[in-house]
Amino acid sequence: MSALVVATDAGxxxxxxxxxxxxxxxxxxxxxxxxxxxxxxxxGLANVVRWAPGQAWETLVDGLTADDVVLCGTTRYGAPDRxxxxxxxxxxxxxxxxxDEWHRYADRFRDGTGQLAWVPDVICVPDxxxxxxxxxxxxxxGRLAVTGxxxxxxxxxRLERFEREPPPLPAxxxxxxxxxxxxxxxxxxxxxxxxxxxxxxxxxLGFTEESVAADLAAxxxxxxxxxxxxxxxxxxxxDGNSAMPGLPDSQAWIRIxxxxxxxLLWHADxxxxxxxxxxxxxxxxxxxVLSCQPGLTAEHGPATAERFGFVPxxxxxxxLERWLRRxxxxxxxxxxxxxxxxxxxxxxxxxxxRPVALxxxx
Numbered sequence: 428m429s430a431l432v433v434a435t436d437a438g439x440x441x442x443x444x445x446x447x448x449x450x451x452x453x454x455x456x457x458x459x460x461x462x463x464x465x466x467x468x469x470x471g472l473a474n475v476v477r478w479a480p481g482q483a484w485e486t487l488v489d490g491l492t493a494d495d496v497v498l499c500g501t502t503r504y505g506a507p508d509r510x511x512x513x514x515x516x517x518x519x520x521x522x523x524x525x526x527d528e529w530h531r532y533a534d535r536f537r538d539g540t541g542q543l544a545w546v547p548d549v550i551c552v553p554d555x556x557x558x559x560x561x562x563x564x565x566x567x568x569g570r571l572a573v574t575g576x577x578x579x580x581x582x583x584x585r586l587e588r589f590e591r592e593p594p595p596l597p598a599x600x601x602x603x604x605x606x607x608x609x610x611x612x613x614x615x616x617x618x619x620x621x622x623x624x625x626x627x628x629x630x631x632l633g634f635t636e637e638s639v640a641a642d643l644a645a646x647x648x649x650x651x652x653x654x655x656x657x658x659x660x661x662x663x664x665x666d667g668n669s670a671m672p673g674l675p676d677s678q679a680w681i682r683i684x685x686x687x688x689x690x691l692l693w694h695a696d697x698x699x700x701x702x703x704x705x706x707x708x709x710x711x712x713x714x715x716v717l718s719c720q721p722g723l724t725a726e727h728g729p730a731t732a733e734r735f736g737f738v739p740x741x742x743x744x745x746x747l748e749r750w751l752r753r754x755x756x757x758x759x760x761x762x763x764x765x766x767x768x769x770x771x772x773x774x775x776x777x778x779x780x781r782p783v784a785l786x787x788x789x
Contacts, residue, residue: 429454430780431487431497431515433507435478437662438527438704439500440466441578446498446525446776448472458487458507462662463500465687470581478507487511493519496780499547501526501535503617503628509536509545522547523779527578528704529553529731531628532561546570549779553579553767572779575772582689582708583768589693596694597686602655602679605757608691609643609658610700610709611636632702633722636661637669639701642721644672644680646748652755653677657695659688661703696757699747702730710737713762715754719747 432447432455434440440463447457448470457475459467467475478484484507491497497515501524502508512522524547526532532552538544543565550566552558553576562568600606615635617628624631640658647656655678658671662685671680683691688705692698698709698716709716710732718730718740732738741747 429456429491429495431456431458431491431495431511431520432499433458433487433497433511434463434466434500435460435506435508436500436502436504437463437466438578439463439502439508439525441581442525442527442576443498443500444470444472445577445581445773446780449773449777450498450780456487460506460663462685465685469687480506484510485514488514488518488520491515491518491520493521495520497522497547498776498780499524503531503535512545512547516548521549521780523549523551523776525551525574525577525776526553526557526561527576529557529560529734530728531564532557533564533566534628536566551776551779553772572775574775574779575769576767577772577776579708579711579765579768580770580772583711583764584770585689586693586711594690594693596690597683600657600681600683600691600694602681603653603677605654605696605755606694607643607647607654607656607751608695608698608709609640609656610688610698610703610705611640611658611660611664612701612703613661613664614701630726631724632720632727633724634701634720636701639719639721640672642744642747643699643719644674646744646751647678648674650748650751651675651677655679655681657691658682659686659691660684697751697754700730704731706730706732706738707735711762711765711768713759714757715750717741717747717750717754721747 430450434443444466458478459475497520499508515522536543536545551572551574558571558573617626619625619631692709699719700706716738718733718738721743733740
């Protein structure tokens with residue numbers, strides 16, 4: 428048996444990397460992107476193939492047979508994570524994908540005509556709620572397997588290790604406390620920049636990462652207290668050539684590009700984001716976390732972390748200011764391990780793959 432692992436988007440890579448690390452090295456091929464390579468390296472997978480937009484992908488499935496498995500992340504963009512699935516199934520290989528979120532389940536598998544063209548043999552979902560919602564969106568019930576989230580399970584394990592041995596900070600992170608981590612995203616590209624515009628993922632949200640950053644800078648400056656804002660760019664974002672917000676001399680704004688976010692989540696005193704699944708990871712640290720979505724339009728629901736009751740939402744700069752004042756000390760609280768981050772999540776995904784592996788060995 429050989430195993431082809433493909434994940435070019437951050438959420439997908441976070442989920443398949445811990446599974447890939449448990450697959451036999453012999454016959455294992457890993458395809459990533461520049462933005463996702465570090466997820467695999469953190470799990471000890473150094474032998475990877477980096478794919479970039481515009482590169483051919485068809486040769487990835489060469490040689491696949493009915494004895495082989497393909498494990499993919501999911502993505503909203505045109506990428507091999509999607510394209511290899513029907514090609515591999517056409518060669519008889521068993522295909523599995525791991526969902527990383529609790530929304531837009533079916534859209535991750537639709538082509539440009541709206542057809543479910545990229546559906547694999549098995550789709551791993553984080554819990555029963557996700558399974559039911561995925562069925563409501565049109566994904567076939569018989570292809571859904573509740574496994575838990577490998578990414579969030581692995582994150583919980585890392586948090587336990589960080590308690591004993593905190594991770595080193597990325598270079599350049601320094602400044603007065605508290606440290607406010609701003610988790611930037613790609614809403615301008617994916618959802619438009621103004622009313623009436625839209626992107627490949629949705630219509631305008633009511634804000635972009637740039638408008639929220641501007642709100643945060645204005646509120647922090649108005650408070651006048653010493654602090655450092657650490658803006659963490661999305662892994663797929665450019666290095667950030669736009670001017671950083673100006674702050675008083677007693678404050679600092681630092682921008683971090685491709686460095687892993689996990690050490691920043693651990694060392695931050697407060698965490699502000701928008702809609703990313705990272706807010707759920709942030710809440711698991713026990714630090715104060717806020718979903719800042721000023722002007723969120725009615726067509727969009729809450730962020731997952733807010734929906735599950737882990738974080739509050741600020742809908743305007745005044746609410747952001749009040750939250751910062753209440754939580755300025757950044758006190759940690761104890762969070763019980765969530766069921767979707769159970770310790771057996773990786774094993775359960777491997778169980779989805781294992782029957783195929785055993786059949787190939789007989």
